[in-house]
Structure formats: C-alpha cells, structure tokens
Amino acid sequence: MMKRIFIELQERSYFVYIAHGILKDTKFRWKLKKGDVAVLITDIQVAPLYLKRICNTLNSFGVITDRLVLPVGEQSKSLSVLDQIFTKLLNKNYDRNIVLIALGGGVIGDLTGFAAATYHRGIRLIQVPTTLLAQVDASVGGKTGINHVLGKNMIGAFYQPVEVIIDLDCLFTLSMKEFSAGLAEVIKYAVAFDASFFNWLENNLDDLLKFHPQSLMYCVYRCCKLKASIVSLDEREIQIGKRSLLNLGHTYGHAIESYFSYTGWSHGEAISVGIVMAVNAALHLQKFLSTRDAMRIKLLLERAHLPVHGPQEMQSKDYLRYMARDKKSRLGKINLVLPVSIGRARVFLNIDQNVILNSIEYNLIK
C-alpha cells in the first residue's frame, strides 16, 4: 500500500510518497523522463544497499544515471565537500537540466539539497531519505544547508524538492541507535503538535521498536502530514510561528552537537536531551506544563532508548555560548520553544539566563 501527501506551496508544490518497498517497485513512476540525467549523491554506508538497484530501475525508464559516493557523517556538510560535488558536476559538463537525487540520511539530504539549490542557480532535486530521522523530518520542507566551523546549519537555502520518495523498508537496515535517533524527532512532533499522536506513541512504541510495518507506516505518515501542514503555512520560517515550533529541543540540542563538533552525539540523541531540558525550562517558568505531562515525555524518550541527561563533559555555561548563536536568537537574546502541555508548544522570547542554566543543571522531572 502506498500513501501520498501533497505539500502545498504554489508553483513549488510536490508529493511525498510513502510505501514499503517503493525503491524496488518497477511500477512506481519517478518524476523523471526518458533522457533525463540523474546524479545520485549518497554515502559509503548507503551506497551498497540501494544505489545499484535504483540506478537499474531508473535506467530501465531510459534515465541516464551517474553517482557520487561521499564519506559518512556530519563532517560532509561542509563547504569543501560541497565544492567536491560542484567539481564533479562541472567536470562532466552537466547543465541545469540534470536532477540531483539525495539518497541517504539527513546529512546527504541537507548537503545535496543545498548543492541543487545553488548549482547553476538551482536544479531539480529528488529526496530519497533512508533513515527514520530524514524520513520524518529532514527530507520534507525544503531546509537545506551545510555547517560552518562556527555553527551548525548556518549556511543554506530554502529549496523544495520536486518529490520525496520514502521507502519504509530502508528502516530495517538501521541500527537500533540510528532508529532511536529518529524517534526523538517523532516524539518532538507529538509533544509540540499532537496529543493524540503522543497517546498513540505511548501505546505503540513497542511495535515500532520491533519494526512492525503498519506501525512504521502510520508513524512516518503522521509525522510527514504534520510537517506538510506546517511547511505550507510558513515555507521560509518567517514568522515566529508554527514552523519554529519544529525546533523544540533543538536550541539545546545544537549546543551539544556543536560542543562535540558534530561527532560524539548524534542529532537525535542531542534533541532528546534538548526536549528534556525544554521541559525543565517550562517547569521552571511554571508555564502551564504539568509535572505529569513532563514525566510522560521523559518516560517516552527513555522507552525509545534515548538519553535524558546531557553529556557529563559539558557545564551549563558551555551551552549558553552556543545557544546565543542559534538562528532563533536575536542580538544575543535567547528564545526557546517550550512545551505548554502535551501536544502544544510556544515560542518564549528573551528567556532569563538563570532559567536556562537551571533547566540544564537541575532535572525537575522525578
């Protein structure tokens, strides 16, 4: 069974297709036509699993394929790897009619997306996310970009793909650690936007952790559906509004990732801790969030095998240094997305430093 979600963005609208085995499905019609040149960009971990199969499928449609296989990891989201992509494309004399296919997790998606946004001032892009994290979050909505030594995702563009193809079978090849990292974003959606989905997660998490196909479909579909409605409202995250609520836990999380130069802690793990700290801050501010809801959130993260305590190496002041540099902050003042109840979050502007320090140091959730 295949599900389809429409991302409504005027002339930049597109579909997200979700199914088990879609990459093997020779009947599925990619948004490519005979004679198109498609360059698949992937990493050495993903390449042996899917690259050959996809190329064969596309070739059978008369699409000419080429490929670039990059190293694994957040370090690839750099200006120098971006330049490597440009050099490859220019060496082959590829014009602006080619299509880039991002085959991989969030790193490949963000990097390839930014390359597509800027090669010849913009070429077509297809996202084929292979991790849970990329399927539920990174591949939909058009955020692309790279890191800078001085901060994560500081350079980038809003650039929409022409389609997103999600094969749920890819999830079977993930390690439990990678799968859990994706669950952090899943739980984030539920906490920030959807109480009934949170309930569903409480009831179905064990099935998800056993990779139960229907549960995976429901989970990914629901997240993409939520993301679709948010992105349609605010494509470029211009208002401090609904789209910024997607950043729940991310301001703390990015601080952790930056501190370890994007190596020690995965994005999902850092976000999990970030959500707990945001819950703490909400409790400190006594902004509606009940201790019961706080406990339910923490418990769900733990059940998903996610960390709920920050790295021991980091002092609370280490967080502040990076948090002030966050894209949501303004003139050094820190703004945060905090949950006010399960299923509802809000942006709080210009938060007192002591509240932030406390939210990091003292875990109020018993």
Next chain:
Amino acid sequence: MMKRIFIELQERSYFVYIAHGILKDTKFRWKLKKGDVAVLITDIQVAPLYLKRICNTLNSFGVITDRLVLPVGEQSKSLSVLDQIFTKLLNKNYDRNIVLIALGGGVIGDLTGFAAATYHRGIRLIQVPTTLLAQVDASVGGKTGINHVLGKNMIGAFYQPVEVIIDLDCLFTLSMKEFSAGLAEVIKYAVAFDASFFNWLENNLDDLLKFHPQSLMYCVYRCCKLKASIVSLDEREIQIGKRSLLNLGHTYGHAIESYFSYTGWSHGEAISVGIVMAVNAALHLQKFLSTRDAMRIKLLLERAHLPVHGPQEMQSKDYLRYMARDKKSRLGKINLVLPVSIGRARVFLNIDQNVILNSIEYNLIK
C-alpha cells in the same frame, strides 16, 4: 530629481531608486529602521569613496553599521571569499535579522547577494551598485553567485534584494575603461530589445561619454526599466524566453573571460566582442539581420571605445571548449542568443559548430 522603478515579483517585489547624489541625500529613506544592523560589503577601491558617508547617514537614522572590505576583482567571487564573509558574520554572532548592503560593482553585488541568499538560509539585501555595469544590469533582477575554477557564475541563487539604490554620481569616479565596459551592456539592451533606444544611443553617445547628467539618467533608467519588465515575466529564467535574451553576447564573452581566468579581459570588453560574434553568427545563418544593422551595431561599440575583435591569443576551438559549458547549453549542444534586427533577438538552439567557428574566425561586418 529621483526616478523610481517597481520590480513586480509578488511578495518579493521591490523598488529601484535612481538619482544623482542619492547617497549624500539625508532625506532619502532607506528601507531600514532604527536598531537594524547593516553590514556593508565593499572593496578597497570603493570603500574610501563612499563607505564612511553611507555609514554616517545610516547611523544618523539609528542604524548600527558594520563593514567588510574585500580585495578588488573577479577573484573575489570564490567559495573562499564567501567563507570569509560567513566567518566575519558568525564571529559577530549576527542573526538572520541583519541586512547586507552590497556597495560596489558587479563582483561585490553578485558575491554579497549570494552571501545574503545563504547566510541563515537568507537575510535581507540592499544593492548599492557603483559602476555603470552594475547599475544597468547586475544589481537588478536577483541573479547572485560566485565562480568555480571550472566556470563563471556556476554556483549561485536567484535572490531578490529589498531595494536597489543607484547613485549616478558614482559614475563620475569611474575610469573611461570601466565606463565603457558598462556601455557594452547598455548597447546589448538596445540591440536585443529596443530599436528606439538604439537610435537614442547613436544620437547621444557622445554626451554619455562626457558624463552628461541627464543623458546618464535617461540611459540607466531605460536599461533598468527594460530589465524590470523582463525579470517580472521570468524571475528564474525558466523558459527559454525573454530573460535569456539578456545573454546576447554572453556565451562568447564568458569563453573569453574564462580563458583568461577572469583577469585579462573585463566582462564588458568580452561582451562587446561577444555581441560582434553573435552578429557574425546571425549573418552566417542569414537569419534576417541586415548587413546595415550589423554595421550600425559594430560602429556603436567602437564609438563606445569597446573592442570588436577577440583576443589574438585565442583560437576558435578555445571558445568552443568553454561555450559547451554555458548554462544555456544542454547536453553539450550550444544554444545562442542572436540578433535578428536592431531591437530584436532570438534564442537559436543547437547551432552547427561550423557556424560558431566561422562567427569567431571570419568577421563579416565590413
């Protein structure tokens, strides 16, 4: 007297303001408000002329200013100088509410524009073009980008400024060589779109070359007006249509610039030769262009002190190598914009190599 042109692009619409002395005018209201942070990006040649004055004016409105002064020349349109800009902005912890002001010629405009398009996934941009070339062409329409060792303007984005401020007094500080380079683009507009403007140029070129204020105003206004109507029709140059006609002479011209690694020949000089070669190709193809019109075009370029013969160092086959890499070409086939009469041009697809070689080798214009 000030003239104003509206660039109609839905929510990305903006005004182009043209006047003598607008940068000195403390009554002119920039699209900035008290408390805004504006970072002026310019080069060492332009900085001593205008930087201090503009900063003072903006400070008097309560705008906080900062600056980055870069080396002069096309070499600054590189990934490494772009990275320098990002490092400067991130070191100051600037958030996405700052404004970049591009103060300079086409190089500064393209580079700063691309930095604005990609810093924090897009921040506000004001173009303040100081050369004739940038005033009539580069600053309006949202093309931004940098060069790659393998080709000019290969990396970039379509990104509109929030306003363009053109001070015609800046033209008085240009060398005749720089001024002439701008006239190549002016003549291009007339040849490709506007026969009556071509007549006007024939009658008023001497006044322009004497920097006659009213003539300058008319010339810059007419070019910007033409550009505005073209850009509104086709913001992202998606159709092979009117916007691509702006590239008359550019496919040949870029080949010359690339051959000399953007050092020996200026953009305007290369475009002038490119227009002559396009005229030659049109004559070879016997596509309507009369030899009389061909002669008038060549004569006007000569009167503007522009070259009409390509560099002696280059063989005709040297051109082909670079021309196949042009953004307008597809799968190695060369498409060209050619004049069909004065005031009218067309895109010709998949042009025979011999025609191109002949257009370079044999000057048909007596």
